[in-house]
Every structure is written in structure tokens, then in C-alpha cells.
Amino acid sequence: LVVIDEVQRLPKLFPILRVLADRRTLRTRFLILGSDSPELMRNVSESLAGRTESFELTPFSSSEISVNAWDKLWLRGGFPLSFLAKTDHNSHIWLRNYIDTFLRLDMPFLGVNVSTEMMRRFWTMLAHYHGNIWNAAEPARSLGISETTVRRYLDILSGLYMVRQLRPWHENLGKRQVKAPKIYFRDSGVLHTMLGIQRRVDLHNHIKFGASWEGFVIEEILRRNAGADAYYWATHAGAELDLLLMYRGKRIGFEIKRTDAPTMTPSMRTAFTDLKLDKLYVVYPGKLKYRIAAHTKAVPFLEISEALKNTT
Secondary structure (H helix, E strand, O other), X not given: OEEEOOHHHOOOHHHHHHHHHOXXXXXXXXXXXXXXXXXXXXXXXXXXXXXOOOOOOOOOOHHHOOHHHHHHHHHHOOOHHHHOOOOHHHHHHHHHHHHHHHHHHHHHHOOOOOOHXXXXXXXXXXXXXXXXXXXOHHHHHHHOOOHHHHHHHHHHHHHOOOEEEEOEOOOOOXXXXXXXOEEEEOOHHHHHHHOOOOXXXXXXXXXXXXXXXXXXXXXXXXXOOOOOEEEEEEEOOOOEEEEEEEEOOEEEEEEEOOOOOOOOOHHHHHHHHHOOOOEEEEEEOOOOOEEEEOOEEEEEHXXXXXXXXXXX
16 A cells, blocks of 8 residues: 555646556555645546545544543534643644645645635635525625625635535425525534634633534534435425435435523424435434434434444
């Protein structure tokens, strides 16, 4: 096994790797590490088509840390030097420097031709959309640019794994359904830094407290089910479902609640019936797993993977 890091810095390697990968007499394999960029993926697709398998390497997830440290993971995010910092303040400083370096150096290197300050303003504004349905008109007016440009900025941050656009699910239900994506920051530490949150007390008192928890849990679920088709669902009448996962041929719904004892709501009943869910899990930060209704369970955040494994 040959490991090559920062491969995006030497694109001339790709034609050579193609020749080496095609040798029949040797079983050498190559682990290529690097930042995903349009140029990198173009080189991979042109030179190594049919010879590669790609994996997304994420920051720490809750399955990789102590079970007692998940609240620190939520506050600081999963980047190792942020999560492992001695204090929350040190973590916040590291994240601020990371964001600044990413904007000034990494994005231009990855081929993103956007003003650093304009992207900083957009990214900061986007933090206030976390957990909300996307509408390009408002940020376009605030930044004095077109909606097309705003959508391009959003696609850039999505392509660089900073933001997730959770797609809407819609089908013929005889109801007006929302068809715009919802926006989530993929790392909670980056979100909190953009919002000026440094400490747990700041997070608990912030207006984005519930949305932050929702995005953190959704990201954890999707990391553990890479490749699964994921959506949210909402109607203009107010019914909604935080996450719809197509899992092993079944429709599994998730509601994310930051309460001590979640119960069934009219919105959840509507989602269960209209979407013909096989299971509905209400994920919350407690310790007890219990049944709320038929095919509906409250599941502690740390047990969600086990619950999915038992889904038949």
C-alpha cells in the first residue's frame, strides 16, 4: 500500500498513477489523500476512471470519542485540534483561525474565485439560516448581488463540505409541499464560531440552540449511513419531518427534539401517515428508550445506530 498525501498539489501524478494501477504483475494499491476540489476531481475522472473508490473523511463523530464527551463534540465540533483543545476558548480561537485560513488561502488554492470578504459575509449570514429553508432572495438583497450568484456561493460551500443542502421530499399527496432545500453547517464548531458562541452557556442561551442540536444530530445520523438517500419533508400547512431516510428499502423518519421527554405531536402523526413511514424515531438527549406510539419510539442520541441496526 502506497500512501500519497496532499495529492492536489501535484496533478501531474495522475497519469503516472494510471499506468502503475494497471500493472497486472504487482498488487500495489494507492491511498490518495487530498482536499476535494473541481481540479482534483477532474484529474481523477480523466486519468483514473474505473480505477478508484472515493471516501469522504469527516471530522470526529460521536462514535469515535468517549460517550461522556458528546456535548463537548457538539459545542466544539469534530476537527481534532478544536475538539482536543485545553479550553473552550482555545477551541474557539483555533476555529476562528481555521475559518480565516480557509477563506484566504484554501479556497483560492482550490480554484474558488470569490472575494474573501464577500464569502466571509455570505458564510456568516448563512449561519443564521442553519436549520431553515433556503431562500436566496434575502441574502441576495443584503449582499447586493444576484440570486444566481448567491446560489453559486452556496453550491461552493456545499461542494467544499462546509454546508449541507438537505433536499426536500415531495410526492403526489394532494398537499402543497415545500420544494426548497434546508441549510445545515456540517461541523457544529464552525457554526458556533460563526455565531460568536464560545461556551456552553452561550449556546444554551442562543436563539439557534434548537437548530444547532438538530443539525448536529442529523449530521451524525448521515455520517453513520453514508450513501443513504436523505431528505426532509414539509408542507405549507405546517406539517414537517426533520429527516427522511431511505434505509434498506424502508422509509425511516426522524424527529430531532431537545426535550427531556418527547411525545407524539400532530405534525409527527401527519408525517407518519402521509409519508407511509415504516418507523419513526424521535431522537433526544436523554437516556431512556421508550415507545411513544405504534412504530414510533423515543431514542437517546447515543443509541440511534443501534436502533437502525434493529430495523427490519
